[in-house]
Amino acid sequence: MHGRDGSINTPRRHPSNKRMSIAVITVAQENTYQLEPRRRFQSFKAKRAAQSIVEKYLKQDTEYSKELESNLAVQISQEVLQHLKGLYFDRYRYVVQTYMGEKKNQGVQVASRALCDGQLDSYAEYLFENNYLWCVVLVHGMYFE
Numbered sequence: 001m002h003g004r005d006g007s008i009n010t011p012r013r014h015p016s017n018k019r020m021s022i023a024v025i026t027v028a029q030e031n032t033y034q035l036e037p038r039r040r041f042q043s044f045k046a047k048r049a050a051q052s053i054v055e056k057y058l059k060q061d062t063e064y065s066k067e068l069e070s071n072l073a074v075q076i077s078q079e080v081l082q083h084l085k086g087l088y089f090d091r092y093r094y095v096v097q098t099y100m101g102e103k104k105n106q107g108v109q110v111a112s113r114a115l116c117d118g119q120l121d122s123y124a125e126y127l128f129e130n131n132y133l134w135c136v137v138l139v140h141g142m143y144f145e
Contacts, residue, residue, distance in 0.1 A: 091143060
């Protein structure tokens with residue numbers, strides 16, 4: 001017999017009494033056999049989060065400096081990750097990568113490869129540019145069964 005709270009009730013006879021008593025064994029977690037998320041990862045929300053956080057730190061007149069880049073890339077990644085955790089996409093794990101660099105008339109391409117499930121996993125990217133620097137934020141949302 002299962003209780004509403006996930007507990008299992010097992011009838012037992014008490015040795016000194018002929019009446020039946022019920023012992024309650026509480027189960028921490030049971031298998032759900034859930035193969036798909038209740039709420040799927042929405043890449044547009046991840047992109048919107050990355051955009052708002054990057055634009056909080058970087059403005060159109062922000063100039064590049066090595067000290068700015070090393071600390072800010074980590075801080076942006078951590079804030080985007082915390083924001084995504086607050087959106088409660090069920091059973092998703094996130095990878096957030098932030099790349100920053102100085103603009104000096106050169107071309108830069110950022111590529112990413114991942115082994116993903118095409119139906120459940122997704123990604124978002126956001127690019128910020130001004131006259132002095134560029135910043136790319138990549139967010140991967142991977143379903144964890």
